[in-house]
Amino acid sequence: MRMRTIEISVGAFLLAGILALVFLAVRVSGVSLTQSAGAYKLFARFDDIAGLRVRSKVSMAGVTIGRVAAIDVDSEYGEAIVTLEIDKRIDNLSADAGAQIQTEGILGGRYVNITQGADEEVLQDGDTITNTQGALVLENLIGEFVTRMGDS
Template identity: 55%
Template sequence: MRIRTLEISVGAFIVAGIGALFLLALEVSGLSLSPTQDTYKLYAEFTDVGGLRVRGKVSLSGVTIGRVNSISLDPKSSKAVVEMDIDADVNYLSADSVAVISTAGLLGEKYINVSIGGDEEALKDGDFFYSTQGALNLEKLISDFATSQ
């Protein structure tokens, strides 16, 4: 009886560990088991997206307000066009808001940080951010510093 209890507790511990690894994998990948909420699409053009990925987060004041849906290249302007899904309850982003590609930590993941402007008109579904700032390219900065006299 005692051996049977030990086997059951070890089995339960292994099942709990596998469940925890599964939840960790979902969290790291950016996927979610919760149902998706209503969103609207906003777009931004960047000269350099520098490592930004699809499903990357879009944040405002450190709070995630959306996700990157797609990244494509505009053949006319040769700029990267980023499509973002913004939560529907965040409907107060002013028309002069700024989208900046930032880095979480020194070598962390890239995400889009939104700063709200002062305009009374709000961005609507399908609108573009008027002002953007691309990713900071550390390799280029180091190369420029190393080769400068």
């Protein structure tokens, strides 16, 4: 009799642990989109990524469609090569689609914004987005402003 209650409470205890794990996975971390639907890779070259990080968001019109998978530097041209993982369901990005690095809110992190192009041709796995615009770096803007002030 005593053993029965112990076994029942141990079962409930372990079940509570599993439920807690499910809660942490689903409610707290959100089921990751790139893992669930499959993803394909695109590359984009930027002149300055300024604080973009691996796992930053890739979005189109504010909707998250992927993540930044890797960031490398091409020292020959002095450019950053960003690998983007885009959700498989977004399979009609045109070849002249644009990529910009933008900032979320005033203190928020950086993310990559994709704008759709007009070309008939569609970007495939492994293609490179050529129409890119790097991050606006506040120091550069201020520097430019100050030199222009000096000129006039």
